[in-house]
Amino acid sequence: MNVLLKSTTIIDSKSDFHNQTVDILIENGVITQISKTIKNTNDVKEIDLENLHMSQGWFDSSVSFGEPGYEERETLENGLNTAAHSGFTSLAINPNTNPVIDCNSDVSFIKGKAEKHAVNLYPIGALTKESKGIDLAELFDMTSAGAIAFGDYKRPIENPNLLKIALQYASNFDGLVLSFPQENKISGKGVMNEQVTSTSLGLKGNPNMAEELQIARDLFLLEYTEGKLHIPTISTAKSVVLIREAKQKKLNVSCSVAIHNLILTDENLTTFNTNYKVLPPLRTQDDINALIEGLKDGTIDMVTSDHNPIDIEHKKIEFDFAKYGTIGLESAFGILNKHFSTKKTIEFLTKGKSRFGIHFQPIAIGNKADLSLFNPNGIQEFTKDHIKSTSKNAIFENHETKGMVYGIIANNKLILN
Structure with missing residues (x-):
């Protein structure tokens, strides 16, 4: 799985790129480049989402x-x-x-x-x-x-x-x-x-x-x-x-x-x-x-x-x-x-x-991509439409939430909403 994330803000206090907005290139599930701008020279899948943030x-x-x-x-x-x-x-x-x-x-x-x-x-x-x-x-x-x-x-x-x-x-x-x-x-x-x-x-x-x-x-x-x-x-x-x-x-x-x-x-x-x-x-x-x-x-x-x-x-x-x-x-x-x-x-x-005892690594070049992708902004109401579970017993149904999840990158796989 190769992917280029554009303009993503890193939230990871263990990373040298904490609070920085950068491009990130992931190749075969490993972070290979982190830079202010990365050109998509190999025509890999590009992700450019509104106010994209990521963390471990x-x-x-x-x-x-x-x-x-x-x-x-x-x-x-x-x-x-x-x-x-x-x-x-x-x-x-x-x-x-x-x-x-x-x-x-x-x-x-x-x-x-x-x-x-x-x-x-x-x-x-x-x-x-x-x-x-x-x-x-x-x-x-x-x-x-x-x-x-x-x-x-x-x-x-x-x-x-x-x-x-x-x-x-x-x-x-x-x-x-x-x-x-x-x-x-x-x-x-x-x-x-x-x-x-x-x-x-x-x-x-x-x-x-x-x-x-x-x-x-x-x-x-x-x-x-x-x-x-x-x-x-x-x-x-x-x-x-x-x-x-x-x-x-x-x-x-x-x-x-x-x-x-x-x-x-x-x-x-x-x-x-x-x-x-x-x-x-x-x-x-x-x-x-x-x-x-x-x-x-x-x-x-x-x-x-x-x-x-x-x-x-x-x-x-x-x-x-x-x-x-x-x-x-x-x-x-x-x-x-x-x-x-x-x-x-x-x-x-x-x-x-x-x-x-679960191994984890900071967001850094050379480390495996184990990432959560999200937008921290935006107010919405949590409703049944947001429930993906088979069972619907949600304690926070009809409660106000902030932000939205875009998906994850882990185990050399990309899953997006």
Whole structure:
């Protein structure tokens, strides 16, 4: 794949060309020239788009598709295409399939399905067999097949000794263990944040304490085992404080936050729209303020769309019985760019790679092209027309976004909207 990008502004703080508007020539998937002006002497495909910007390829640390087992929600092929058109070149995919991704062959199946695609797919193996929280899965074997981390998606490890053993065992091969932060005995049957709004709506609440107790326990186990822990999708102010203190103690811990938990509050649930039913639940503005502060000071390591397609039969039902989850790949850039600077948005969308052991390079001559292409300007409303996922459970439907994604260049392939 040979392509010449004209007048593109580079947003990459690691690159010598950061904030410069240049032409870039890519030949056979490698950046061969960067200059103010490059003449198209070999008649290669030329891309000249309005206000074209580029950055290192974006990464999402928590994405769910359906295949295998739930293809009605999303196939791997359509999911990868959705990611590409949303600007993502790398995804960590959760093991919540049927069967659960909990062995070498399952990881190999997922990797094989994505082998020739522009988007890089990195499986997260289940931490326990069938994600039942009883016995450890085949962690080392899955690492050999290409798994980059281990966790039971949206399922907390209730047995503290099991998590202790997992952290100790995974440390033998530098494995990253994920532990979903929820104490089920505290959260009970809560379906939204426990606060004034839940009382007024008559819905059972899931209190902040359910998350915070679990994080406190996990951090204590981490300190004891000296393992490597990632806490996905935190949502409360106290959680930020706990993880900040743990990092000050030099514990090997990281965490993420879902984009919707940075933007929306529990007050959005007053319409009983099940697209707002997510886990962890939407919290309060005070929690949002603390999460944003945690991002700014580095306590929170990355953001995620927490993309989770749910078919209409499991979403368009009574709120108490609807499944948790929202799609988010398509809206991720536009929502973040609306609420944060473009520089911060790009930082949020690229920062998680190193924690998950994903190789990346600055935009420079001689490096492989792994690029996200976008226009940071322009206000629009996110509607169903922007959804490429098979499932349409979009929490940000009818919300205002800023900018637009043009596509990606990765794995010697060009995908444009």
